[in-house]
Amino acid sequence: MRKLFSFLFASLDGYHETHDHDIHWQDVDDEFDAFDLAQLDEAGAILLGRVTYEGFAEFWSTPAAHEADPIRAKRLNALPKVVVSRTLREAQWENTTIIGADADVELRKLKEQPGKDIQLIGSAKLTGYLIQAGLLDELRVMVSPVLLGGGNPAFPVSGQVSMELLRSRQFSNGNMLLVYRPHASGTAAEPAV
Amino acid sequence: MRKLFSFLFASLDGYHETHDHDIHWQDVDDEFDAFDLAQLDEAGAILLGRVTYEGFAEFWSTPAAHEADPIRAKRLNALPKVVVSRTLREAQWENTTIIGADADVELRKLKEQPGKDIQLIGSAKLTGYLIQAGLLDELRVMVSPVLLGGGNPAFPVSGQVSMELLRSRQFSNGNMLLVYRPHASGTAAEPAV
Numbered sequence: 001m002r003k004l005f006s007f008l009f010a011s012l013d014g015y016h017e018t019h020d021h022d023i024h025w026q027d028v029d030d031e032f033d034a035f036d037l038a039q040l041d042e043a044g045a046i047l048l049g050r051v052t053y054e055g056f057a058e059f060w061s062t063p064a065a066h067e068a069d070p071i072r073a074k075r076l077n078a079l080p081k082v083v084v085s086r087t088l089r090e091a092q093w094e095n096t097t098i099i100g101a102d103a104d105v106e107l108r109k110l111k112e113q114p115g116k117d118i119q120l121i122g123s124a125k126l127t128g129y130l131i132q133a134g135l136l137d138e139l140r141v142m143v144s145p146v147l148l149g150g151g152n153p154a155f156p157v158s159g160q161v162s163m164e165l166l167r168s169r170q171f172s173n174g175n176m177l178l179v180y181r182p183h184a185s186g187t188a189a190e191p192a193v
Numbered sequence: 194m195r196k197l198f199s200f201l202f203a204s205l206d207g208y209h210e211t212h213d214h215d216i217h218w219q220d221v222d223d224e225f226d227a228f229d230l231a232q233l234d235e236a237g238a239i240l241l242g243r244v245t246y247e248g249f250a251e252f253w254s255t256p257a258a259h260e261a262d263p264i265r266a267k268r269l270n271a272l273p274k275v276v277v278s279r280t281l282r283e284a285q286w287e288n289t290t291i292i293g294a295d296a297d298v299e300l301r302k303l304k305e306q307p308g309k310d311i312q313l314i315g316s317a318k319l320t321g322y323l324i325q326a327g328l329l330d331e332l333r334v335m336v337s338p339v340l341l342g343g344g345n346p347a348f349p350v351s352g353q354v355s356m357e358l359l360r361s362r363q364f365s366n367g368n369m370l371l372v373y374r375p376h377a378s379g380t381a382a383e384p385a386v
Contacts, residue, residue: 012334012356012371013348014207025353131340141205143336145373147324147354155206160218161340163205165367174358178205178369180338 001111004047005138006120006127007039008154012143015151016124025146027173032142035177039140040075044116047107049123050085056121057093082110082118084126104133111135128156134184139163145174194304197240198331199313199320200232201347205336208344209317218339220366225335228370232333233268237309240300242316243278249314250286275303275311277319297326304328321349327377332356338367 009026010016017023028036048056056076059065065073081096084103091098099106107130110118120127120136130136141154163180170176202219203209210216221229241249249269252258258266274289277296284291292299300323303311313320313329323329334347356373363369 010205012203012207012373013346013350014205018353025355143371145356145358147348147350147356147375149348149350149352149354153206155340155342157206157340157342159342160211161342162218163338163340163367165338165363165369168361168363168369170358170361174356176358176361176369176371178336180205182340 002044002113002115003117003137004107004111004120004130004135005042005117005140006123006130006136007140007142008122008124008127009142009144010154011146011148011151013147013149014154015148016122016154018148018151021152025148026142026144027175029173031171031173032175035171037071037075039119040072040079042117043079043119045080045082045110045118046076047082047084047110047118047120047123047126049126050083050088052121052123053081053083053085053088053091053093053096056081057091057096061093103129104135107133107135124152124154125156127154131155131161131182132157132184136182138166139180139182141178141180142171143176143178145176195237195306195308196310196330197300197304197313197323197328198235198310198333199316199323199329200333200335201315201317201320202335202337203347204339204341204344206340206342207347208341209315209347211341211344214345218341219335219337220368222366224364224366225368228364230264230268232312233265233272235310236272236312238273238275238303238311239269240275240277240303240311240313240316240319242319243276243281245314245316246274246276246278246281246284246286246289249274250284250289254286296322297328300326300328317345317347318349320347324348324354324375325350325377329375331359332373332375334371334373335364336369336371338369 060076163182166179253269356375359372
């Protein structure tokens with residue numbers, strides 16, 4: 001069975017973004033860029049929540065994206081995309097599958113398909129859901145050297161989830177990559193995405 | 194001028210304790226114990242918020258503490274203690290000074306005294322105050338491999354605080370030590386401790 005891992009940024013105080021969705025505190029430099037592209041190479045499919053999906057689809061399918069970041073644009077457009085949403089009916093972006101109901105069943109099926117691993121990108125709510133559903137194999141967090149003092153939580157779970165720290169990497173700009181294997185906590189509501 | 198550093202545990206989602214003050218998720222083993230004693234050796238004085246101070250005073254001054262953990266008990270009793278509190282009038286624990294008002298002025302004076310560094314232990318509210326007052330030189334966080342899903346924040350600050358990551362250390366039990374130099378954010382109310 002292939003692995004499902006989630007990658008997202010978080011502040012040291014556990015927020016994914018400010019209340020007004022500001023993510024400018026995330027420092028992405030050349031070292032991050034090389035890491036991020038290598039990580040994308042691990043993926044045979046990418047999984048996204050609806051909000052992240054719509055942002056990605058809007059940008060990465062454009063000629064501007066191909067010009068600004070041709071390597072990443074080519075890969076993101078070519079990779080199969082899976083978006084979890086109960087409201088999205090039709091996907092404009094190429095190679096997209098929508099999971100509208102029975103997310104846990106459909107995602108289990110997706111993991112059982114042959115191929116490279118599945119990468120969930122930047123979707124905090126979906127990450128929280130997958131942790132509690134026992135479907136997330138790795139939680140990869142880039143902890144930024146910042147306190148936000150408030151915002152939308154990076155790991156919205158209800159109740160305590162213990163994890164195993166698999167590895168860590170300190171980046172020269174102060175970002176800290178922490179990679180965990182979450183232990184299933186047993187309870188998970190369907191994701192509200 | 195001597196350095197003021199704060200050491201505290203936090204969950205990956207940024208909580209210091211659950212709402213009902215549970216800290217049993219903090220994993221302290223022999224490796225932690227050696228680290229913690231070495232860190233205590235860096236300190237010429239320890240600084241505590243009222244709640245932590247009262248817990249420490251109650252336990253570490255007893256014969257039971259001397260029996261259970263003689264090295265740490267001896268050091269904690271001998272070290273000068275400084276507690277920040279507007280309600281505490283009298284301290285029973287030996288070598289204690291109470292700072293009741295003008296905390297920022299008094300703590301600046303304390304930092305200007307000769308001697309080894311000052312260690313703030315386990316006091317989230319006071320840590321948040323010191324960060325915003327520009328008085329904290331190092332924030333040392335032991336990130337536990339756990340999500341609490343809610344609780345009392347480990348870093349209660351209002352507004353964004355950027356920091357510099359100075360160093361990190363991965364412990365074999367999955368704890369991750371992250372050491373930051375906070376940049377002063379400019380605004381700080383007197384601590385409500």
